[in-house]
Amino acid sequence: MTAGPQTLPLSFVRRDAVPPAPAPALVSGPLAWLRANLFSSPGNAALTLIALAIVVLVAPPLLRFLVVDAVWSGQNRDACRPEVVGHPVGACWAFVADKINYFVYGSYPIEERWRPNVFFALMALGVGWLLWLDAPRRDLGAAYFFVAFPVASFVLLSGVPALGLAKVPTSLWGGMLVTLVVSLVGIVASLPLGILLALGRRSRLPIVRLFCVIFIEFWRGVPLITVLFMANVMLPLFLPGDVSVDRLVRPLVGIALFSAAYMAEVVRGGLQAIPRGQAEGAMSLGLSPWHRMRLVILPQALRIVIPGIVNSFISLFKDTSLVSIVGIFDFIRTIESARVDPAWAAPTVVMTGYAFAALFYFVFCFGMSRYALFVERRLASGQKR
Amino acid sequence: MRKTVAALALGLGASLLAGAAQAQATLTSIKQKGYIACGSNPGLAGFGVPDAQGRWAGLDVDFCRALSAAIFNDAGKVRFIPLSAKDRFTALQSGEVDILSRNTTWSMSRDTTLGLDFPAINFYDGQGFMVKKKLGVTSAKQLEGASVCTQQGTTTELNLADYFRANKLKYEVVAFASADETFKAYDSGRCDAFTTDASGLYAERLRASAPDDNIVLPEIISKEPLGPAVRQGDAQWSDVVRWTHYAMLNAEEAGITQGNADQMLKTSDNPDVKRILGTEGKYGADLGLTGDWAYRIIKLVGNYGEVFEKNVGQGSPLKIQRGLNALWSKGGLQYGPPIR
Numbered sequence: 001m002t003a004g005p006q007t008l009p010l011s012f013v014r015r016d017a018v019p020p021a022p023a024p025a026l027v028s029g030p031l032a033w034l035r036a037n038l039f040s041s042p043g044n045a046a047l048t049l050i051a052l053a054i055v056v057l058v059a060p061p062l063l064r065f066l067v068v069d070a071v072w073s074g075q076n077r078d079a080c081r082p083e084v085v086g087h088p089v090g091a092c093w094a095f096v097a098d099k100i101n102y103f104v105y106g107s108y109p110i111e112e113r114w115r116p117n118v119f120f121a122l123m124a125l126g127v128g129w130l131l132w133l134d135a136p137r138r139d140l141g142a143a144y145f146f147v148a149f150p151v152a153s154f155v156l157l158s159g160v161p162a163l164g165l166a167k168v169p170t171s172l173w174g175g176m177l178v179t180l181v182v183s184l185v186g187i188v189a190s191l192p193l194g195i196l197l198a199l200g201r202r203s204r205l206p207i208v209r210l211f212c213v214i215f216i217e218f219w220r221g222v223p224l225i226t227v228l229f230m231a232n233v234m235l236p237l238f239l240p241g242d243v244s245v246d247r248l249v250r251p252l253v254g255i256a257l258f259s260a261a262y263m264a265e266v267v268r269g270g271l272q273a274i275p276r277g278q279a280e281g282a283m284s285l286g287l288s289p290w291h292r293m294r295l296v297i298l299p300q301a302l303r304i305v306i307p308g309i310v311n312s313f314i315s316l317f318k319d320t321s322l323v324s325i326v327g328i329f330d331f332i333r334t335i336e337s338a339r340v341d342p343a344w345a346a347p348t349v350v351m352t353g354y355a356f357a358a359l360f361y362f363v364f365c366f367g368m369s370r371y372a373l374f375v376e377r378r379l380a381s382g383q384k385r
Numbered sequence: 386m387r388k389t390v391a392a393l394a395l396g397l398g399a400s401l402l403a404g405a406a407q408a409q410a411t412l413t414s415i416k417q418k419g420y421i422a423c424g425s426n427p428g429l430a431g432f433g434v435p436d437a438q439g440r441w442a443g444l445d446v447d448f449c450r451a452l453s454a455a456i457f458n459d460a461g462k463v464r465f466i467p468l469s470a471k472d473r474f475t476a477l478q479s480g481e482v483d484i485l486s487r488n489t490t491w492s493m494s495r496d497t498t499l500g501l502d503f504p505a506i507n508f509y510d511g512q513g514f515m516v517k518k519k520l521g522v523t524s525a526k527q528l529e530g531a532s533v534c535t536q537q538g539t540t541t542e543l544n545l546a547d548y549f550r551a552n553k554l555k556y557e558v559v560a561f562a563s564a565d566e567t568f569k570a571y572d573s574g575r576c577d578a579f580t581t582d583a584s585g586l587y588a589e590r591l592r593a594s595a596p597d598d599n600i601v602l603p604e605i606i607s608k609e610p611l612g613p614a615v616r617q618g619d620a621q622w623s624d625v626v627r628w629t630h631y632a633m634l635n636a637e638e639a640g641i642t643q644g645n646a647d648q649m650l651k652t653s654d655n656p657d658v659k660r661i662l663g664t665e666g667k668y669g670a671d672l673g674l675t676g677d678w679a680y681r682i683i684k685l686v687g688n689y690g691e692v693f694e695k696n697v698g699q700g701s702p703l704k705i706q707r708g709l710n711a712l713w714s715k716g717g718l719q720y721g722p723p724i725r
């Protein structure tokens with residue numbers, strides 16, 4: 001600031017603004033954020049410190065095992081044996097790399113593996129179409145996913161000799177292929193079936209209502225393991241010798257019906273949350289019962305129960321690993337049987353297999369739950385509180 | 386409760402299916418459908434384990450391939466249906482599989498109450514011990530006061546108690562719920578010895594942090610004769626299974642291998658060899674197969690010694706000694722009645 005010679009010495013008027021000073025450190029900035037979010041009270045401070053201690057204790061060994069000491073390539077067990085390589089060995093990712101085809105396709109014939117690949121692509125297309133909310137022709141997408149896609153998948157995977165696709169018995173299917181098939185069948189079948197059952201349970205026709213109640217209560221009354229054992233161990237005993245239902249189809253049907261019963265109760269919860277006035281309002285507009293349900297009640301009811309539906313899907317996805325106990329080679333079962341391979345017998349192979357499984361399930365389940373959150377926010381934008 | 390239900394189910398299955406099994410001979414139905422449904426192990430090193438491409442490999446698996454070779458002249462017409470220990474017998478009884486070839490112990494109660502037959506023993510197993518080399522122990526009798534890692538609730542645990550009591554040795558059991566945990570505990574030095582079936586000991590040893598620091602003791606303290614099982618009441622199929630095993634034994638004894646089978650077929654004058662390879666007599670036809678049934682087995686799968694060495698013996702990482710599974714002429718128990 002320079003004062004000219006003509007300025008009177010006694011008048012002092014500030015002509016420029018004072019440069020802005022940074023806010024006090026304790027009101028904004030990282031320190032303040034820490035104070036507000038992590039140390040706002042003695043209780044919170046203690047929790048923060050405990051959490052930090054856990055991270056410090058767990059993260060370095062975990063990182064060391066999964067990344068730093070990990071072996072990324074190798075031909076056989078020698079690559080992952082500390083006494084051979086001469087340094088401590090963490091996760092043996094070379095094992096996963098060597099077995100990855102088995103983890104994805106199971107024993108599916110090698111020359112036919114393009115078929116599961118096409119199936120994966122078709123699935124990605126269907127899922128993408130349905131999940132991308134602004135996609136064109138989503139009605140077509142739904143028809144594709146719930147009708148065309150299952151038929152195409154069956155033709156592709158199981159094979160129809162008339163179309164030049166050799167038959168591949170389900171005993172050869174395995175790995176992620178089976179896990180995805182089982183959970184997709186569960187998801188695709190349980191949602192429509194569950195909605196029907198939920199509506200049936202609220203029906204005024206006694207026979208329909210009774211049937212739905214008995215169905216739902218029966219399937220909710222038995223554990224999934226029992227259903228699977230029933231399907232794969234007991235059922236063949238009751239069928240005549242020359243009738244046999246496929247070993248994979250039996251648990252598939254069991255899982256679909258089981259999850260439909262749970263879905264029905266979730267959807268019923270949504271239906272009950274819709275005030276009676278909605279139906280009456282729709283009636284006064286002259287809508288038919290079908291339109292009332294489809295245009296007014298169900299869209300609102302389903303939106304309310306999105307968390308519940310996704311919850312069911314996630315638990316269904318994880319429950320599919322139970323089929324391994326009845327001899328179906330799902331993803332987790334392929335890891336279990338690959339880890340006993342003597343060619344890969346090394347101290348950390350088992351842990352690596354399970355770490356890989358955890359990663360796989362986490363990616364899918366976390367993806368589902370994040371997507372559900374996004375949809376929920378978007379559909380509820382009219383009702384933000 | 387679970388046991389009662391299982392017993393009920395098994396009994397029911399046995400009685401229901403005794404009739405169904407007789408309705409159609411297994412061999413005929415196998416030829417009709419064009420493949421053998423083989424109940425296999427979902428994963429046991431050396432006996433039935435899928436490789437990186439999902440192809441099954443192992444001693445028990447190769448036994449089904451040998452059957453397929455004998456029937457179809459193609460070792461690949463087998464559908465492996467992996468069965469857990471729980472559902473293996475019902476799967477056989479219900480006709481879902483034609484043969485169970487998954488290291489099943491032949492015991493009297495299984496033979497007499499489940500409606501099964503055990504036509505052959507393709508592996509003599511038994512419970513053994515593994516110890517750290519540095520202990521300087523060379524026999525199980527020296528395990529006085531040792532702590533032994535074992536799996537909870539298995540016959541292994543009971544055999545262990547019997548053995549130590551019979552030999553008046555003091556010991557301490559350290560039991561774990563799963564096989565993995567048990568071995569990890571031994572490997573980390575939690576106990577002096579580890580016990581399970583001998584075939585399993587060799588597989589587990591490979592997973593040790595220093596495999597060469599561990600030795601398997603020579604004592605076998607229990608009898609575990611493992612072999613294929615078939616439904617009772619189909620003598621023909623039972624014979625086919627039994628003689629497939631014996632053909633592999635006889636081939637080894639006569640020195641016929643996968644490699645020299647063709648040459649033997651042309652040049653050998655040995656009547657034993659000629660009978661095995663089907664150039665003399667019509668033994669295959671009496672079995673419901675072709676004359677060259679045993680030649681096919683040897684050519685496409687191998688003799689018993691070859692299959693053994695490839696899957697569990699010196700040609701595999703397991704390196705199990707022949708021991709009891711050597712031919713009778715070499716001090717073992719594998720004895721193939723003559724083909725004549």
